[in-house]
Amino acid sequence: MTPIRHNASGGSDNDTVLDAVRDCVLAVGVRRTTLTDVARRAAVSRMTLYRRWPDVRSLVGDLMTREWIAVATGAIPAREPGTTARDMLTEGLITAVRAFRAHPLFRKILDVDPELLLPYVLDRRGASQEALLELLSGSLREGHADGSVREGHPERQARSVLLIVQSFTLSLRTMTDEDDPDLASEAFLRELRGILERTLTP
Template identity: 45%
Template sequence: MSSSNVEPQSQSQNRTQPRPQARTAAERGTDDAILDAAADLIVHLGVRRTQLAEIARRAGVSRPTVYRRWPDVRALIGALLTREILATLEGAPQAGPDREAFVERTVEIAVRLREHPVIGALLRSDDSDLLLQYVVERLGASQRGLLEALRTGIEQGQAHGSIRAGEPLELAAMVLLIAQSTVQSHRMVASLLPEAAWRRELARALNGYLAP
């Protein structure tokens, strides 16, 4: 058989093969229902009492439906945190091109994450090690999304002339570390840093780091 006969057959096969990345609206709706149920349980009962069987019941799906998506509660919570962190990032007001606007948006995102019901519940619970695993100890989808947004803002500030020179991704990584550690340690220093002071000092730290 000649190559001219083989090629159309291969193209036809490629056209009929499903794309594994494509998800239907129903599948995405089921995912969200499961994640919403997990979020409700975490907020009201805590991580230790959040079980896959109860998540499935509240989501109105079978346990095999949950297991096909996530093998255990920790993996499901990782997906939930990714969804919530990226949604918080997308919902924050856009910033102008200057450093102060970038810092203001970064502080606002930090506050929104700190006050997020699910993240706040994890920070306040004995299960905060789970939050550390998914937010601090690995570079997952949520972290990459945050880094990309920070990198873009830093590049704009550098073009504006209000952010110092340097590799944007390296600066973004350090900004992320500063903001993350401030969010995680908020409860420890709440009596020393009231809300207005917390925001002011975080902004000052970021401005000082990024200023030319």
């Protein structure tokens, strides 16, 4: 599996700050979070924050990169004997969608500050998306090598897969109108599994 490289946290000091901004966002949302609040929770001065982050949105951007990459890498299943790269990729993606949708920070942003995600859906790729594409491309190349994934341009395939998975992650609740949304979500994830299998199988 291709390793993901990122510098969103940059060390334990920055992790302390990102932990603080996460706590603030979970408590009051992004719009009501201030650098003063973050500095107080992290026990650092505001000038310490300003030297690295000019505003709360840049802080939250680094936080999202750290959290989303952790979700994605945590969803990668352990390789079992006889398991193909396609099996691992499909299982990892389903697990990741489920984990994203249960993640407290993701749910808070989606509920309170959804406009924060719009640039990464409509205008540009963010650091976490680039890292996810790197991970996907590596997995697809492994699938090409073991014959479990249809041949194709790995970067283009990775982008196509991310578009599919991203739509299920961000928009699934707009399509679940049953009485039991959790049961409906699992039904849609079974559909996603079928889509991915048909997309990737040679």
